Amino acid sequence: MKIGILGLGLIGGSLGFDLRSQGHNVLGVSRRESTCQKAVALGSVEQASVDLSLLASAEVVFICTPIALIVPQFEQLIAYLPSTTVVTDVGSVKAPIVEAISPLWDNFIGGHPMAGRADSGIEAAQRDLFVGKPYVLTPETRTPTAAISVVEEIVRSLGANIYHCQPEQHDRAVAWISHLPVMVSSSLIAACMSETDSEVLQLAQKFASSGFRDTSRVGGGNPELGLMMARYNRQALLRSLQHYRHNLDKLIHLIEQEDWTVLEERLKSTGKARPDFVE
Numbered sequence: 046m047k048i049g050i051l052g053l054g055l056i057g058g059s060l061g062f063d064l065r066s067q068g069h070n071v072l073g074v075s076r077r078e079s080t081c082q083k084a085v086a087l088g089s090v091e092q093a094s095v096d097l098s099l100l101a102s103a104e105v106v107f108i109c110t111p112i113a114l115i116v117p118q119f120e121q122l123i124a125y126l127p128s129t130t131v132v133t134d135v136g137s138v139k140a141p142i143v144e145a146i147s148p149l150w151d152n153f154i155g156g157h158p159m160a161g162r163a164d165s166g167i168e169a170a171q172r173d174l175f176v177g178k179p180y181v182l183t184p185e186t187r188t189p190t191a192a193i194s195v196v197e198e199i200v201r202s203l204g205a206n207i208y209h210c211q212p213e214q215h216d217r218a219v220a221w222i223s224h225l226p227v228m229v230s231s232s233l234i235a236a237c238m239s240e241t242d243s244e245v246l247q248l249a250q251k252f253a254s255s256g257f258r259d260t261s262r263v264g265g266g267n268p269e270l271g272l273m274m275a276r277y278n279r280q281a282l283l284r285s286l287q288h289y290r291h292n293l294d295k296l297i298h299l300i301e302q303e304d305w306t307v308l309e310e311r312l313k314s315t316g317k318a319r320p321d322f323v324e
Contacts, residue, residue: 046069046070046104046105047069047070047072047102047103047104047105048064048069048070048071048072048103048104048105048106048107048199049071049072049073049074049099049100049103049105049106049107050071050072050073050074050090050106050107050109051073051074051097051100051106051107051108051109051110051118051122052074052075052108052109052110052111052114052118053073053074053075053080053081053083053084053089053090053093053109053167053170054109054110054165054166054167054169054170055161055162055164055165055166055167055169055170055174056109056135056158056160056161056174057073057089057107057109057135057167057170058084058087058089058166058167058169058170059089059160059170059171059172059174059175060107060109060135060175060203061073061084061089061090061170062088062089062170062171062172063172063173063174063175063202063203064199065088065089065090065091066172067202070091071089071090071091072090072091072092072093072099072100072102072103073085073089073090073092073093073094073099074093074094074095074096074097074099074100075093075095075167076095077095078095080093080166080167081093081094081095083167083168084167087167087170089167089170097118097121097122097124097125098125100122100125100126101125101126101127103126103130104129104130104131104195105130105131105132105133105195105196105199106122106126106130106131106132106133107133107134107135107156108122108132108133108134108135108136109134109135111269111270111273112136112137112138112142112270112273112274112276112277113273113276113277115134115136115142115146116141116142116145116146119132119134119146119149119150120149123149123150128151128152129152130152131152131153131154131192131195131196132146132150132152132153132154133153133154133155133156133182133196134146134155134156135156135157135158136155136157136277137157137219137223137224137270137273137274137278138216138219138273138274138277138278139155139157139181139183139212139213139215139216140212140213140215140216141277142155142212143155143183143185143212144212147185147187147188151187151188151189151192152188152189152192153188153192154182154183154184154188154192154193154196155182155183155184155212155215156180156181156182156183156196156200157180157181157183157215157219158174158175158178158179158180158181158200158203158205159178159179159180159181159219159223160174160175160178160180160205161266162174165266165267165270173204175200175203175204175205176203176204176205177204177205177206178205178206179205179206179208180200180203180205180206180207180208181208181209181210181215182196182197182200182207182208182209183209183210183211183212183215184209216278216281217281217284219278219281220278220281220282220284220285221285222322223274224274224275224278224281224282224285225282225285225286225289226263227263227264227266227270227271227274228264228271228275228282228286229264229289230260230261230262230263230264230265231264231271232264233260233261233264234261234264234265237249295311296308296311299311
């Protein structure tokens with residue numbers, strides 16, 4: 046199958062590696078000529094160009110650009126695609142993308158691979174990035190069954206676990222487990238940096254180990270991605286942040302009141318709940 050990838054960063058580059066390993070003919074488009082050259086040199090794609098017309102012969106196109114560029118890039122891409130081309134995206138927000146593109150393209154299926162790294166760009170791309178990871182698809186009732194099957198087959202070949210839901214449900218769910226953690230993690234780093242005693246701050250930086258590394262990782266990632274999460278999933282993110290603030294206030298109150306019994310029960314409860322989110 047001839048597959049096009051628009052956007053050759055971490056996700057697009059990683060898709061290219063896996064799809065080529067399965068024998069697909071993979072074409073890539075990027076805004077920068079240097080990225081195109083790197084993608085070909087690394088073996089992520091067979092051909093790459095800054096010209097969208099390269100994707101005219103693709104049977105399936107994955108749009109892997111930053112969220113803000115998905116819709117405008119698709120609107121430019123339309124001029125080169127036959128109506129039979131199946132188009133999907135990998136944006137971490139789904140409702141605004143599906144609402145904008147679905148009326149323009151019958152064979153569009155919103156998608157979101159829940160896989161990533163702190164690093165970004167084609168240099169960060171890796172093989173088997175999607176193995177064992179959730180991959181959410183958000184087709185609408187009018188989306189052709191044949192188009193859904195094509196995307197499902199490709200996603201399944203990546204070793205990912207497929208989930209279907211409505212775009213709005215997706216956005217509320219990822220606000221809790223993806224977008225909120227980015228903001229919380231960023232706030233953690235900012236709070237640590239607010240220490241006014243330079244010696245204490247230096248000691249904290251030296252003492253930081255696995256616990257801090259785990260809880261701060263996503264807050265130290267690509268700032269553009271965090272900004273796009275907030276901008277395009279604003280209402281769901283605000284809702285989750287407000288709930289988080291409410292829970293922090295409860296913890297502050299328990300510690301101020303030295304209510305160790307209730308605090309212990311609370312920590313036990315969250316400890317029991319964690320495996321429901323992370324195996």
